[in-house]
Amino acid sequence: MSKIIGIDLGTSNSAASVMIGGKPTIIQAAEGTSVGGKAFPSYVAFTKDDQLLVGEPARRQMVTNPEGKDIAAKRKMGTE
Amino acid sequence: MVEKVNDGKEENSEETDSGVLDNDMDDNGNEKEENSEETDSGVLRREIEFLNGELEKERELSEKNLSKLRYLMADFDNYRKQMQKQVESKIEENRGQLFIKILKIYDDCVLALETLKNGQYDSTVVGGIQGIMTNFEGFMKDEGMVEIESMNTPFDPNVHDAIGFVTNDLAVDNTIVEVVRKGYLLNNKVLRPSSVILSKRTVTNKDINERDKE
Numbered sequence: 001m002s003k004i005i006g007i008d009l010g011t012s013n014s015a016a017s018v019m020i021g022g023k024p025t026i027i028q029a030a031e032g033t034s035v036g037g038k039a040f041p042s043y044v045a046f047t048k049d050d051q052l053l054v055g056e057p058a059r060r061q062m063v064t065n066p067e068g069k070d071i072a073a074k075r076k077m078g079t080e
Numbered sequence: 081m082v083e084k085v086n087d088g089k090e091e092n093s094e095e096t097d098s099g100v101l102d103n104d105m106d107d108n109g110n111e112k113e114e115n116s117e118e119t120d121s122g123v124l125r126r127e128i129e130f131l132n133g134e135l136e137k138e139r140e141l142s143e144k145n146l147s148k149l150r151y152l153m154a155d156f157d158n159y160r161k162q163m164q165k166q167v168e169s170k171i172e173e174n175r176g177q178l179f180i181k182i183l184k185i186y187d188d189c190v191l192a193l194e195t196l197k198n199g200q201y202d203s204t205v206v207g208g209i210q211g212i213m214t215n216f217e218g219f220m221k222d223e224g225m226v227e228i229e230s231m232n233t234p235f236d237p238n239v240h241d242a243i244g245f246v247t248n249d250l251a252v253d254n255t256i257v258e259v260v261r262k263g264y265l266l267n268n269k270v271l272r273p274s275s276v277i278l279s280k281r282t283v284t285n286k287d288i289n290e291r292d293k294e
Binding site: 021031032047053057058060061062063064 | 160235237238240241242243244245254269270273278280
């Protein structure tokens with residue numbers, strides 16, 4: 001049976017949840033709880049070897065890869 | 081159910097046909113029509129009775145299934161609550177066992193502090209504190225905690241957290257040159273990433289020109 005996920009696309013942190021046993025349950029990131037609790041940082045990054053990173057790993061490498069990262073993507077929605 | 085009704089219809093129509101045939105054998109025409117109408121109404125009545133019976137059976141089945149579903153839902157809800165209680169109780173038990181292990185090390189720390197407060201600063205105290213550290217490391221190892229090897233290794237965002245960089249032309253780019261805070265794995269899962277400082281090559285005008293060309 002297909003399930004519907006609810007997404008909270010936050011400026012700093014994002015989260016996704018699904019109904020399990022009649023209750024909304026947050027889907028945890030593979031990295032476990034981060035600075036934002038069960039939510040994960042709203043970061044996306046492309047490394048120099050074309051690897052796509054999302055969430056916590058993308059945040060951790062921000063210092064080393066300022067050109068390849070995109071943070072607070074929500075604020076840029078609708079812009080070119 | 082539909083098939084049954086259709087079968088019933090077919091049977092009834094056969095009966096009607098045979099009835100009509102029987103009546104055909106009679107000589108009186110009016111009597112034939114009356115008999116035919118009576119047969120039709122009888123067939124319809126039987127069909128309605130049959131359908132009512134079927135409806136009643138389905139209603140009973142539906143009620144039975146609904147009641148079964150309600151019991152199952154109540155059972156499931158009770159089971160979920162029971163499981164939640166069991167999980168909470170297990171977590172409490174594990175926390176208790178963990179704290180008992182930590183308390184042993186804490187007691188040693190208190191003793192060491194008491195000794196230091198009494199003005200003893202000799203090598204035996206240092207040895208004691210080193211012993212406490214060894215005990216603590218042993219405890220972490222027993223619990224499945226492993227230190228993340230970071231120094232002089234290439235940066236990996238899955239286990240390392242880059243907090244800064246230093247320009248160093250001797251080291252390979254993005255190599256860890258300093259560990260500010262050690263990171264740990266708990267059962268092969270990152271419990272805390274290592275906070276590290278990386279090496280960066282000096283960017284020359286030649287590099288910038290090459291990058292612009294790309």
